[in-house]
Amino acid sequence: MxxxxxxxxxxxxxxxxxxxxxxxxxxxxxxxxxxxxxxxxxxxxxxxxxxxxxxxxxxxxxxxxxxxxxxxxxxxxxxxxxxxxxxxxxxxxxxxxxxGRRFGPYTVADALDDYLRDKLGREGRDSAEARRRCGDIAAAIGELEVGKLTKRDIRAWMESIANSPPRLRGGKFAQVDMSDPQVQRRRKDTANRYLNDLKAALNFAVEEDHVAPGAWRDVKPYKLVSQNRPRFLSLDEITRLLNACPPDLRALVNGGLLTGARRGDLVHMRVGDFVPESQAVTIGNRKSRYKGKPPFLCYLSDEGLRFFEAHTAGRDRQEPMFLRDDGRSWREDDIARPLKAANKAAKIKPAASFNVLRHTYASLSLMNGMSQMAVAQNLGHADTRMVEKHYGHLTPDWRKEQARHIPEFGIQVGNVEPIRSGR
Missing domain, CATH: 3.30.160 (Double Stranded RNA Binding Domain)
Structure with missing residues (x-):
């Protein structure tokens, strides 16, 4: 041929x-x-x-x-x-x-894309906030090759965030006084949050064998800039908020106050997650469940037990725990508008989010004598570090009252007074 x-x-x-x-x-x-x-x-x-x-x-x-x-x-x-x-x-x-394979050097933008894709796959939904933050990082340092990323690169990027005013939604810079110490603190705190996002993406890239661990792991955040005093509601504010909520939202808010569960965990909770014989509800903490950790039990107060018994009576175990008045399941995006209206009607300023409800649960539980370990476990934490970090602000009166629980050591005090200078 x-x-x-x-x-x-x-x-x-x-x-x-x-x-x-x-x-x-x-x-x-x-x-x-x-x-x-x-x-x-x-x-x-x-x-x-x-x-x-x-x-x-x-x-x-x-x-x-x-x-x-x-x-x-x-x-x-x-x-x-x-x-x-x-x-x-x-x-x-x-x-x-x-x-769908990647060609060429593995850049910071590639790592962010992989991280967001994995986050979407794990959580089953797109996160506009995560996309926004990762987009900001990519716009600043996305072209840098991860393998050549230095501590100097990251520090310079963090300084540029700390030294610039915050951006508004339209892309313009906010009019703030950059000489104000509080503004400086908040901008450094923002830089720290961006650093956490960057490290999360790069650590994921290491786990997926895209890159080897680099010098970026040693970059330290700004110190003493985090506002470690989460706001919580008073009992009077709780009453006003609950009274201002429509019935379907009131049930969801009650669930948050009685368990400290995150908003996402509440909307995914099922009737069968209530375990009356253990006086607890099962919370599938999404942040830990997708790292291989199982859901955990949140033990309820007597008030919490009464609420969940009444709320689940006669209902199917597979039914969503919290439903809207029209019978549909709550979605996380459905909550913001009615909760904002309830805050406004209750005259709560600044408005309370479900994070505030979580902080309220933790703070009031600690102030009423619950141990830090019990609070930590009910919130889904592995240890007390997060509780110690975020709730060390409890009122001096409460701490003074707690000092009464310090035991007597049998120390004998005589009638001899110390000599003071000037006498």
Whole structure:
């Protein structure tokens, strides 16, 4: 069987003997890849034809050929060997795009994309706030290669955040006094939160074997800038808020106050999660469940037990624990508007979110004698560090009252007074 003779396009002299035509003269590079030479009346150009899968081919122009007086520069004018190399590079990129694989250096933007994709897969929903923060990071340092990322790069980026005013939704900078110590503290606190997001994305990249651990792990956040005094509601504010809530939202707010559960955990809770024989509810803490940790039991007060007994009476175990008045399940995005209206009607300023309800549960429980470990476990924490960090602000009167529980040590106090200077 006769074989097809390939066109001679390897040298300028051989190409000069070809006729001008619109169709390229193709030469096989390897299976699925052809390098072509398209000759016009004035000049010649290199083109490629690569198999992209599913019976599809991609045809692209690569660069000018080194015909006549044009000398190859490896960029705009290529000789035959350079054109082959360029074709192979583009073929790799095309096949990577077709299969979803990454090509080229692994950048900070790549790590953020992978992290967000994993977050969406784990949590089953898109997070606009996470996308916004990761988008801000990518805009600032996304082009940097993770393997070459230095502590100096990250510190300079953090300083740029700390030294600039906050951005408004439209992209403009807010009008704030950057010399104000409170403004400076808040901007450094914001830089710390962005650093946490960056480290989370890079740590995920390490777990997925995209990169090796780098110097970025040693970058420290700004110290003493976090506001470790979460706000909580007084008993009077709780009463006003509950009275202002419509019945369906009131049940959800009650659930938050009686368990300290996050908003997302409440909307995903089922009737069967109530365990009356243990006086507890099962909370599938989404933050820990997707790291392999099981759901946990939150033990209820007597008031909490009475609420859940009444709320679940006669209902199917698979039914969502909290339903809207129209019978539909609550979604996290459904809560903000009615809760805002309830806060306004109750005259609670600033408005209480479900995070505030969580802080209220923890703070009032501690102030009424619950141990830090019990509070931590009911909130789903592995130890007391988060409780100690966020709730060390409890009122001096409460701490003074707690000092009464310090035991007597049997120390004998005589009637001898210490000598003071000046006497």
């Amino acid at each position: 006769a074989t097809r003779k390939e066109p001679q396009i390897t040298t300028p002299n051989a190409r000069s003997k070809l006729k001008s035509r619109g169709a390229p003269y193709y030469r096989l590079v390897h299976a699925g890849l052809y390098l072509g030479y398209r000759k016009s009346k004035t000049a010649g150009r290199w083109v490629m034809r690569a198999y992209a899968g599913d019976k599809n081919y991609v045809v692209e122009t690569l660069a000018d050929a080194d015909d006549g007086e044009r000398q190859p520069d490896g960029v705009d004018v290529l000789d035959f060997q350079q054109a082959q190399d360029r074709a192979r590079e583009r073929e790799t990129e095309i096949r990577a795009d077709a299969t």
